[in-house]
Amino acid sequence: MSAVLAAREVAKIETPKSLLVVDDSKAEREIMLLTLGAAFPAAEVLTAAHPLMAKQMCADRRFDCVLTDYNMPDMDGVALAGELIAATAYLPIILMTSVGDEMLAAKALRSGISDYLPKSRITTESIRRTVERSIQACGQARVIDEQRGELENFAYALAHDFKQPIRQIVTFTQMISDEIQIGEAGEVHNHLTFLGEAARRLGKLVDVMSQYTLLNQPPELADVDLNRVLASVRASIAPYLAERGGEFVAPSQAPTIRGNETLMTQVLQNLVMNGLQYNRSSVPRVEVAARSGAGHWTLEISDNGLGIEAEYLAEIFKPLFRLHAASEYAGSGLGLTLARKAVLAQDGAIWCESPPGRGSVFHVRLPAAQGTRRTPQH
Ligand SMILES: Nc1ncnc2c1ncn2[C@@H]1O[C@H](COP(=O)(O)OP(=O)(O)OP(=O)(O)O)[C@@H](O)[C@H]1O
Ligand SMILES: [Mg+2]
Structure with missing residues (x-):
């Protein structure tokens, strides 16, 4: 997909269609179901009581956002997030932290989770904003990575193509110089034509390069x-x-x-x-x-x-x-x-x-x- 197109699509994403809540506490899951239901009435919200169950659910389908607890049996929320992101790039994951987990959550941000939300501050409004922001941020990260990859491939291909007319210019300049030195000017006119062709080709490559760069802007x-x-x-x-x-x-x-x-x-x-x-x-x-x-x-x-x-x-x-x-x-x-x-x-x-x-x-x-x-x- 073109990066420009993707950027437009990202801008269009407003509300998620499917969300997954991972928490070993039944009471917490119930609260999250109610809060997310109020924040996104049209979204399907599923729950997982165990991190391994969440991994299986994410392998089976794509969620727009995963909200996970930190303290859970067998695997904590940060480790789970790491595994989910490794399996599904750009998956928005929000860590829901209890009192005392905030420092750790801030560190976890650097390991790939999109955001964290202290459970004590969860409201319909705060969860709506955090989920939307996470989806937006992951979408933008994907677009930037795609643009970078596409640009690297293009630059590599173009660099390769620049070499041929440059070689042509170097060779014919040398030949013309030798011909003039030994007083054999018969081929000079022909060789100047080749020089001109190579220069025109370089000019076209530069044009293409600038057109391509401009096309990265919508x-x-x-x-x-x-x-x-x-x-x-x-x-x-x-x-x-x-x-x-x-x-x-x-x-x-x-x-x-x-x-x-x-x-x-x-x-x-x-x-x-x-x-x-x-x-x-x-x-x-x-x-x-x-x-x-x-x-x-x-x-x-x-x-x-x-x-x-x-x-x-x-x-x-x-x-x-x-x-x-x-x-x-x-x-x-x-x-x-x-x-x-x-x-x-x-x-x-x-x-x-x-x-x-x-x-x-x-x-x-x-x-x-x-x-x-x-x-x-x-
Ligand atoms: N209508 C066509 N019929 C047959 N082959 C085509 C046609 N259009 C493109 N091609 C093939 O696809 C290749 C790529 O086309 P493209 O237009 O990208 O580059 P080009 O024509 O070689 O160079 P330029 O950058 O000057 O357009 C061409 O080199 C040609 O081999
Ligand atoms: Mg063509």
Whole structure:
């Protein structure tokens, strides 16, 4: 899941649906059932009288939050929390402390529990706030870790790709310098062309890197008229289309979706260019169609190109993944990574199908506009 999407989901979580109370005292469990019932009337609250029972219950299903006592037979609340978190990352756990346990609970915070609440101070309001805050904090921790992991993978992949044009620049600079020194300038012009190509490639990688970084911020969303977006895509691909003698077909009346115009332009431009580039048909053709669904639109971008084997349909969205030789098709393998990230940042989804021998179809699902919806005509 994209980190931006996850961040939106976290913001939406308000009330938990399922809670688990772990306490060996029946009276305490009863009190917690009543208090949590009042704080979250719609939530299902289950209880466990023993830590081992709680472990089994958490293995069987996912709770939105676990509230555990500290002093229990066989295993204390902190040890239980450690085991539960090891089994289920980012599980919100609140330690309920008795008089005298507070110091220990403060220490336990460092070992992974989300929060602690002295039993003497448990009220409907305090428990509601503590549970909601714990769920929010765990959700945010998950988003930050995902973002960090995704960024590390991307940086690693990008660093690898930076090396090739840099090597090219070093090699050709040396060659040009040698050629000038020995007075053989015949190849200099050619080698300068290679230098220019390498510099342009570096420039593109820097652009991609900054676009990717920007996509970590949630974009501004508004109603986007896809007619405008498709017109801009048509204008930008016109020279390539003319050169290849290709066709680009878009709906005469495209829908309005909820998203970001700049991102949508980048996404569609990328998909349309791919459809034309990875294509050996005598007339390369890309067609965009729009289908309406409940509260969303799905755009279908289909081509009569090379197609993609089933085993690679998910791989193509990974950074630097390319199916075709660089010598034949110049591409950096980042277009679809950016497109996917941009679609997820708009609360959408993107996937690809490629029926054997029939080119590729990319599907982009996006929320419908908040204003009136129009029916597309193909
Ligand atoms: N419509 C398509 N038909 C066939 N193969 C495709 C299609 N779109 C993408 N691919 C394959 O997926 C790979 C990844 O595409 P992606 O757009 O991410 O990168 P790219 O086109 O190589 O480079 P760029 O970053 O310039 O877009 C491509 O290299 C190509 O092999
Ligand atoms: Mg591409």
